[in-house]
Amino acid sequence: MLIVMDRAATEVEVAGVVAAAERRGLRAHPIPGAQRTAIGLTGNRGAIDPAAFENLPGVLEVIKVSHPYKLVSREFHPQDSVVSVGGVPVGGTHVVVIAGPCAVESKEQTVTIARAVKELGADLLRGGAFKPRTSPYSFQGLGEEGLQILADAREATGLPVVTEVLDTAHVELVARYADCLQIGARNMQNFELLKRVGQAGRPVLLKRGMSATLEEFLLAAEYLMAEGNADVVLCERGVRTFTDHTRNTLDLSIVPAVERMSHLPIVVDPSHGTGRRDKVVPMSRASVAAGADGIAVEVHHKPEEALSDGPQALTPDMFAELMAQLRPIAVAVGRTV
Ligand code: PEP
């Protein structure tokens, strides 16, 4: 942390800041300049709260120079992490494709979609058995029956399964069936859930909260890693803005931003990110071009009958077109899909 003193700050005020730092067990290093003095603070174990210094007499500005997260940071782990999800590496040169229905609706529906996406080149199967719905009257998911259907679809296709866990009470249950536990956007800052999922012994797909900053996103991942779980995959799924041509605004600039700050892989979900199926293919192309380690897309063989998120589901034909369009883009950025 760097404390910049006002031009008119007196020596007594500088000494006051030094004393306040020392009272907190920190070392203060005053750096006198031509115009003003700055004071560097070192010796902290965790993040220092800027508010402790901002209001001291003579202080102009408090600048954070290190980050509050450690385990997720590139400083801590310079090489890219590769997370194995049921044997599929996420974060290497291969761009992973996670595909499947929004919700598990029936065995016939899930196995049909799983077979179609597997045939067309998907690496992982997605599908929610526990659904976080805005309305209590919307389809809430099949619960454990849905998990069993996902296990059946894995058996039928060989695709490892990614599925959401909504509640601390269900972590062990979902972990028994899933290859990867998804934490949804609405739960990105459910800290008790993060801690329990961090202990569950399964890789995690952590979706960005719909108004989360990069720092908040990485701190949520830090919760998982602080519990000893190194297998964390981040997922950008769009944030809330004023636009009305899409459901959310897909923030692709977070892909290079994450890549700079963290070693964790990041995938992009253009289905929730746009909410409209006609936008999913172009934004998937853009995701791969931006350096995403994978994409997560919703696919339904009868989108008009889907119990959730039908308008954003690709048909199997559109998914085939998506795979065809991604291949040359992956090659152009030195990867495969
Ligand atoms: C999902 O992927 O099924 C989902 C509910 O997405 P999000 O948490 O990003 O809204």
Ligand code: MN
């Ligand atoms: Mn959905």
